[in-house]
Amino acid sequence: MAEISSITVRTQTTILNIEDGRSSGDPRSPDSPCSxxxxxxxxxxxxxxxxxxxxxxxxxxxxxxxxxxxxxxxxxxxxxxxxxxxxxxxxxxxxxxxxxxxxxxxxxxxxxxxxxxxxxxxxxxxxxxxxxxxxxxxxxxxxxxxxxxxxxxxxxxxxxxxxxxxxxxxxxxxxxxxxxxxxxxxxxxxxxxxxxxxxxxxxxxxxxxxxxxxxxxxxxxxxxxxxxxxxxxxxxxxxxxxxxxxxxxxSTNKSYGEIIRPNCNKVSSNDHQEASQDDSDSCVLRVVDPNNRKFFILSSPTDINETCNVTCKLA
Incomplete structure (x- = not known):
């Protein structure tokens, strides 16, 4: 019977690298290390x-x-x-x-x-x-x-x-x-x-x-x-x-990061708390960069839980 493959969906909670348009947890990225x-x-x-x-x-x-x-x-x-x-x-x-x-x-x-x-x-x-x-x-x-x-x-x-x-x-x-x-x-x-x-x-x-x-x-x-x-x-x-x-x-040729990028506004860590108070549907995504941590606001509440963890569903 099936598969399922296609089928299947990989559902994973991950930190998104928005600047290069790829997920750090996406095993399909050719240059992505196994975290x-x-x-x-x-x-x-x-x-x-x-x-x-x-x-x-x-x-x-x-x-x-x-x-x-x-x-x-x-x-x-x-x-x-x-x-x-x-x-x-x-x-x-x-x-x-x-x-x-x-x-x-x-x-x-x-x-x-x-x-x-x-x-x-x-x-x-x-x-x-x-x-x-x-x-x-x-x-x-x-x-x-x-x-x-x-x-x-x-x-x-x-x-x-x-x-x-x-x-x-x-x-x-x-x-x-x-x-x-x-x-x-x-x-x-x-x-x-x-x-x-x-x-x-x-x-x-x-x-x-x-x-x-x-x-x-x-x-x-x-x-x-x-x-x-x-x-x-x-x-x-x-x-x-x-x-x-x-x-x-x-289908789309864009990566997950490219798809959500138009809905993200770059803010500093100092603005994070104020921005979160202004928009209850917002959540912070951290760019994977230990030397220069940056924050982004995700405008859509989809797949965001109460602790502000973002679940990325990759088809």
Whole structure:
């Protein structure tokens, strides 16, 4: 399922370096040192592996339980299992790897310059490994060995078209397109809810993959490769289209510092107290310069808490 990457939002409280238009805590700044914690690429890969494993294991387990025990879970329950897992993994691992858990998401984010291309192969490898081990664990746990590909024996946790290939291609495209346009302001909640919605309308038609790794892993474990190309090509195209259109609708070439700069008035430290009394919606941002501390007034009360700490949300 998703990612989430795009998806995801990095929410961090930081000190802004307004003069050069970059956040001192923004890991995407090429010349920005690691002030508190440096997340290595290996840590990111481990995060993607753990997140994808948990996602596929939990979501597909719901499918197996539903088909094995008299449809106790039902389609809405399966959708919730996937969506809630995405939400939990996004909040628990998102700050480490970005919570993609989906090759289509990694490719789409890289194509829109929100993720480095050089890390895409490693991410995809970690995602495929996590999903494959999850599928193998399910096979061993539930003894799913009998006539799986024919859909007449044990439960197949992979995806297969229930209708025509054209209908499957279209719904997979739309579902993944929606996934890449989920509002990043509430990260896990937005993406998780989008996953639930996508499964409710596309599950009966295509199986609601939205994720090449989610479909490739069961296909490899059980050797069921029929129509697999639909679940690779369509999600990738849908993710690319969603990311590009989302960028057209909301993107800007300005950094966060450049965006808020027109709303900031430079004041001295002596004027800070007086300015704060005059404007209850103002807050002080300190430029990162230990030798020459300067203060700025932020005119908007957005994301300012009672102690005047500013939370910067970087999409």
């Amino acid at each position: 508190l914690i440096c997340i290595s690429f290996v840590q990111k890969l481990i995060g993607e592996f753990v997140g994808t494993f948990s996602l596929v294991f939990a979501g597909c387990s719901a499918t197996v339980v539903n088909d094995t025990y008299g449809e106790l879970v039902t389609l809405p329950g399966i959708a919730l299992a996937w969506g809630l897992t995405v939400m939990v993994m996004s909040y628990s691992i998102g700050h480490v790897s970005g919570a993609h858990f989906n090759p289509a998401v990694s490719i789409a984010l890289a194509s829109s310059r929100k993720f480095p291309f050089k890390q895409v192969p490693g991410y995809i490898a970690a995602q495929l490994l996590g999903s494959t081990l999850a599928a193998e664990a399910l096979r061993l746990m539930f003894h799913l060995n009998n006539n799986v590909c024919s859909l007449k024996g044990d439960v197949y946790v992979g995806t297969h078209p229930s209708g025509s290939n054209t209908a499957t291609f279209v719904v997979e495209f739309i579902a993944t397109f929606n996934l890449l346009r989920a509002n990043r302001s509430f990260a896990g909640v937005a993406i998780g809810a989008t996953v639930v919605l996508n499964i409710l309308f596309s599950g009966p038609i295509s199986g609601a993959s939205m994720n090449p790794a989610r479909s490739l892993a069961p296909a490899y474990i059980w050797g069921c490769y029929k129509d697999l190309w639909l679940y690779i090509v369509s999600p990738v195209i849908g993710a690319l289209t969603g990311a590009w259109i989302y960028n057209i609708l909301r």
